[in-house]
Amino acid sequence: MNTLVLLAVGLLGQAVTPQPGPSHPVPPQARTPDGFASIGEAVAAAAPHDTVRIAAGVYAEPTVVIDRPLTLLAEPGAILTGEGERGLIEIRADSVTVAGFTLRDTGLAFTDDRAAILVEESRFCEVRDNTLERTFFGIYLANSGDCTVRGNRLEATGDRETRSGNGIHLWYSTRIRIEDNEIVGHRDGIYFEFVEDSEVMGNRSTGNARYGLHFMFSDRSSYDRNTFADNGAGVAVMYTRDVSMRENDFRGSRGSAAFGLLLKDITDSEITGNRFLDNSVAIHAEGANRVRIEGNEFVENGWAVKVMANSEDSSFSGNNFVRNSFDIATNSRRTYSEFEGNFWDRYRGYDRDGDGVGDVPYHPVRLFSLVVSQNEPALVLQRSPLVFLLDLAEQALPMLTPENLVDPRPVLDPFDTPWRPS
Amino acid sequence: MIGRAAKVMRYQVVDLLRGRALVGYALFFAAATSGLSLLGGGTARALPSLATLILLVVPLVSLLLATTTVYHRGDFVNLLLSHPVGRRPVFVGIHLGVTLPLTAAFLLGLLLPLVAGGIGAEHVADVAILAVAGVLLTGVFSSIGLVVGLSFDRLARGAGFALLLWLALVVLYDGAVLFAAYRWAAYPMEGPMLALMALNPVDLARVMVLVALDASALMGYTGAVFQDFFGGASGLLVAAACLALWMAAPAFAAMRLFERKDL
Amino acid sequence: MSSSAEVSGRAGPPGHSVARPAGPALEVVDLSKRFGRVRALASASIAFTPGAVTALIGPNSAGKTTLLKSIVGLVRPDDGCVLMNGTVVDAGGAYRRDVGYMPQLPAFPPHMTGQELVDMIDDLRGFDGEPDESLIDDLEVRDEMSKPFGSLSGGTRQKVNAALAFRYRPTVLILDEPTAGLDPVASLTLKRKIRERREEGATVLITSHDLGSLESLAEEIVFLLEGRLRFHASLVRLLEETGQRSLEAAIAELMLRGRGAGDEIRPKRATTPDVSVGDDTARDDPGLANEEGVA
Numbered sequence: 001m002n003t004l005v006l007l008a009v010g011l012l013g014q015a016v017t018p019q020p021g022p023s024h025p026v027p028p029q030a031r032t033p034d035g036f037a038s039i040g041e042a043v044a045a046a047a048p049h050d051t052v053r054i055a056a057g058v059y060a061e062p063t064v065v066i067d068r069p070l071t072l073l074a075e076p077g078a079i080l081t082g083e084g085e086r087g088l089i090e091i092r093a094d095s096v097t098v099a100g101f102t103l104r105d106t107g108l109a110f111t112d113d114r115a116a117i118l119v120e121e122s123r124f125c126e127v128r129d130n131t132l133e134r135t136f137f138g139i140y141l142a143n144s145g146d147c148t149v150r151g152n153r154l155e156a157t158g159d160r161e162t163r164s165g166n167g168i169h170l171w172y173s174t175r176i177r178i179e180d181n182e183i184v185g186h187r188d189g190i191y192f193e194f195v196e197d198s199e200v201m202g203n204r205s206t207g208n209a210r211y212g213l214h215f216m217f218s219d220r221s222s223y224d225r226n227t228f229a230d231n232g233a234g235v236a237v238m239y240t241r242d243v244s245m246r247e248n249d250f251r252g253s254r255g256s257a258a259f260g261l262l263l264k265d266i267t268d269s270e271i272t273g274n275r276f277l278d279n280s281v282a283i284h285a286e287g288a289n290r291v292r293i294e295g296n297e298f299v300e301n302g303w304a305v306k307v308m309a310n311s312e313d314s315s316f317s318g319n320n321f322v323r324n325s326f327d328i329a330t331n332s333r334r335t336y337s338e339f340e341g342n343f344w345d346r347y348r349g350y351d352r353d354g355d356g357v358g359d360v361p362y363h364p365v366r367l368f369s370l371v372v373s374q375n376e377p378a379l380v381l382q383r384s385p386l387v388f389l390l391d392l393a394e395q396a397l398p399m400l401t402p403e404n405l406v407d408p409r410p411v412l413d414p415f416d417t418p419w420r421p422s
Numbered sequence: 423m424i425g426r427a428a429k430v431m432r433y434q435v436v437d438l439l440r441g442r443a444l445v446g447y448a449l450f451f452a453a454a455t456s457g458l459s460l461l462g463g464g465t466a467r468a469l470p471s472l473a474t475l476i477l478l479v480v481p482l483v484s485l486l487l488a489t490t491t492v493y494h495r496g497d498f499v500n501l502l503l504s505h506p507v508g509r510r511p512v513f514v515g516i517h518l519g520v521t522l523p524l525t526a527a528f529l530l531g532l533l534l535p536l537v538a539g540g541i542g543a544e545h546v547a548d549v550a551i552l553a554v555a556g557v558l559l560t561g562v563f564s565s566i567g568l569v570v571g572l573s574f575d576r577l578a579r580g581a582g583f584a585l586l587l588w589l590a591l592v593v594l595y596d597g598a599v600l601f602a603a604y605r606w607a608a609y610p611m612e613g614p615m616l617a618l619m620a621l622n623p624v625d626l627a628r629v630m631v632l633v634a635l636d637a638s639a640l641m642g643y644t645g646a647v648f649q650d651f652f653g654g655a656s657g658l659l660v661a662a663a664c665l666a667l668w669m670a671a672p673a674f675a676a677m678r679l680f681e682r683k684d685l
Numbered sequence: 686m687s688s689s690a691e692v693s694g695r696a697g698p699p700g701h702s703v704a705r706p707a708g709p710a711l712e713v714v715d716l717s718k719r720f721g722r723v724r725a726l727a728s729a730s731i732a733f734t735p736g737a738v739t740a741l742i743g744p745n746s747a748g749k750t751t752l753l754k755s756i757v758g759l760v761r762p763d764d765g766c767v768l769m770n771g772t773v774v775d776a777g778g779a780y781r782r783d784v785g786y787m788p789q790l791p792a793f794p795p796h797m798t799g800q801e802l803v804d805m806i807d808d809l810r811g812f813d814g815e816p817d818e819s820l821i822d823d824l825e826v827r828d829e830m831s832k833p834f835g836s837l838s839g840g841t842r843q844k845v846n847a848a849l850a851f852r853y854r855p856t857v858l859i860l861d862e863p864t865a866g867l868d869p870v871a872s873l874t875l876k877r878k879i880r881e882r883r884e885e886g887a888t889v890l891i892t893s894h895d896l897g898s899l900e901s902l903a904e905e906i907v908f909l910l911e912g913r914l915r916f917h918a919s920l921v922r923l924l925e926e927t928g929q930r931s932l933e934a935a936i937a938e939l940m941l942r943g944r945g946a947g948d949e950i951r952p953k954r955a956t957t958p959d960v961s962v963g964d965d966t967a968r969d970d971p972g973l974a975n976e977e978g979v980a
């Protein structure tokens with residue numbers, strides 16, 4: 001099925017960035033014949049730290065296994081297809097770079113984690129600027145370290161969870177950078193399990209069937225400035241300590257089990273400067289201990305924060321709560337988290353001394369939120385004048401809502417956040 | 423018939439404009455809209471308060487104005503019906519002559535300040551839903567107001583009943599719904615709850631507002647019925663269609679009452 | 686209904702049998718109306734003589750105004766119908782093109798001036814003929830036409846009321862207490878106008894507490910009591926029947942007899958033609974009360 005395939009192999013002695021210039025004919029330093037029939041042959045023929053250039057064309061061949069340090073640079077239009085049968089590239093050596101490919105059609109696999117690019121026990125690898133189409137798993141890193149996954153675009157059409165794998169999947173890896181990728185239509189956009197000291201930055205993970213980011217047992221990692229939008233269940237961060245989440249955009253997770261951000265057993269972490277927009281529940285916190293939630297923007301969510309009583313010593317301050325159907329909900333009359341100095345658009349108190357802080361404390365748990373937690377269908381009464389009266393009475397004389405869940409210093413003007421053009 | 427009705431409507435509108443009620447109503451909404459968006463920090467923050475205001479004030483004013491019109495326009499109607507004008511065109515003229523000015527006053531009061539202040543593009547849809555809900559409420563309650571006015575011989579009784587009806591639909595009914603939700607909590611109640619909403623036009627309009635302002639919360643509900651209803655445009659369309667029925671049925675009833683009324 | 690043709694043949698007292706244009710034949714058949722417990726009309730069937738002035742007489746709440754309003758269409762009868770020229774009048778009210786109605790207490794929109802009222806009705810009727818504005822001048826209300834109706838005195842309102850009723854040269858005039866509140870001069874002017882219209886062939890129905898006025902206008906008398914037709918004949922016959930010299934005395938006589946006879950009122954000579962008797966048999970056939978009068 002292959003048409004004429006031109007394969008250029010440049011043997012430069014070291015794995016360096018390719019020289020600019022025409023890709024054909026072959027660079028003058030070539031010391032083996034050019035024009036391999038397949039990428040696999042070229043890789044097999046290359047010496048460690050060589051650069052392999054792949055010319056435009058469609059390649060269909062057995063899974064390319066890279067077992068020595070190499071740089072594979074695909075030129076625009078170089079397409080490697082699995083014909084729906086197999087994974088495409090396996091990196092099983094250190095210092096491998098794979099860049100510029102269009103990788104497609106791995107097909108579905110239910111017995112193995114078939115991926116477009118599998119990175120196994122590799123260090124210092126780099127996967128960048130590839131375009132992945134109709135792949136099961138996209139880029140799969142296992143037992144690897146010090147790798148970078150940057151600027152790739154991964155598009156699957158996983159309409160159902162079981163029919164798609166994860167976009168960028170990390171398992172038992174350390175010091176990995178996931179940067180500026182775009183991941184669409186997978187099961188989980190980015191998946192972290194047993195990953196440490198890693199960073200996820202500037203990615204867009206949207207329209208994935210389950211989580212935009214699924215993050216477990218991954219201590220000392222951070223994710224900043226990512227966009228997680230319209231994923232089935234939002235972002236889940238679980239069983240982890242020392243995670244920092246900064247300036248991310250959590251949007252459009254709507255549904256009965258959908259959260260902008262699900263926190264489960266998270267300790268000593270920070271959530272700052274993020275925006276939560278239009279989620280059914282912006283943050284669902286279960287066992288969130290010593291988590292600092294500060295300077296975030298909660299806008300137009302169903303519930304801004306659902307914090308369970310098993311969360312202790314977490315603090316909410318300097319956040320803006322604007323146009324949420326419910327600001328805070330909880331499952332207990334006591335709370336062990338602290339709310340102080342937030343902006344609540346529902347606050348109707350006054351500031352007589354003009355210090356910008358309301359003189360009357362604010363109780364962010366509405367009575368109606370309690371009603372709805374006991375009796376969900378009552379939700380259709382939201383915004384009824386009756387409900388307004390009930391909430392008003394409860395504000396004046398709290399009888400049923402958590403007595404100590406109170407912001408003693410509600411701020412009258414919204415805080416400046418990265419999301420609020422001033 | 424249509425020509426006559428249009429003429430009757432014109433005289434009715436001219437008469438209504440002489441009174442200050444309508445202008446006051448428009449000014450009220452204009453003041454509320456501009457006040458809320460200027461003081462409260464933009465259109466977006468004004469929307470929830472505006473929604474509440476619309477749900478409370480539009481039914482009240484439409485109901486009272488339509489009810490009192492029946493009494494205040496008795497002379498006018500008497501005069502018209504002594505001349506070769508049928509009852510149906512007179513009714514249509516009076517009905518539209520109340521409903522259209524109320525609608526115009528509401529829309530002008532709501533939209534002018536928003537347009538002048540600049541609605542953010544992302545809120546155009548929400549504002550549109552609010553406006554449509556308010557317009558439908560106007561039609562529903564001016565129709566109901568005519569029924570009330572035509573059912574009571576005296577102004578005091580008609581207006582009193584209108585007030586009670588308003589209170590019942592705005593607050594008491596929802597109390598009963600909440601009670602029902604608890605009383606039959608053991609049963610699947612989402613369908614029945616939505617059906618109960620359809621029986622009260624204020625609730626129907628509120629459901630439309632919920633689609634605009636609380637879709638995220640409603641989608642968070644675990645049941646499939648709400649998910650389907652509030653998930654797309656279907657809930658909005660169903661609610662609007664029910665409101666249209668709520669407008670047509672009392673209007674028809676009022677026309678039958680008017681056709682049989684002794685003057 | 687078959688009776689209408691016969692009615693016009695029988696019409697009017699002898700003095701008026703000279704040829705003159707006759708207005709529409711107006712007839713009510715089996716008209717019944719209750720207001721709650723009060724029975725305002727009980728199966729009243731009356732064929733009014735075309736081109737004649739018929740006075741409706743009866744004590745308070747005898748059903749006179751209800752009858753007139755039923756004819757105009759302001760009151761919806763529970764039963765029965767109104768016929769004009771033998772056809773049931775249409776619900777759309779087109780027949781009112783030929784009807785001039787003076788309500789008992791003119792309650793026109795108070796902030797509209799007489800002129801605005803007139804303009805509005807012109808507009809609604811689509812009237813582009815030459816209106817009859819003689820009463821505006823004859824009753825001297827031309828200046829008052831530019832003042833809000835609510836600011837006018839009772840008498841002036843009544844004058845505007847009259848001017849509006851006669852404006853479109855109606856062939857049927859329904860006048861409920863037309864002279865009430867009018868000064869004697871205006872009253873005379875109005876009566877002259879009524880006669881003038883009658884001469885032009887209008888069918889006139891009139892009620893008044895001023896029986897003297899009626900005597901000078903009416904050719905036919907309809908006597909109603911508790912919503913029932915008790916008597917329908919020419920004024921001349923009524924006077925003959927009762928042996929009285931004035932309408933007032935004749936009516937008093939009728940009422941006294943009615944009291945004596947309980948529910949029934951019978952003229953002295955019940956068999957005399959030209960006198961209709963509102964008994965049960967008469968009510969069974971709408972035409973019968975009149976046919977008895979056909980000699």
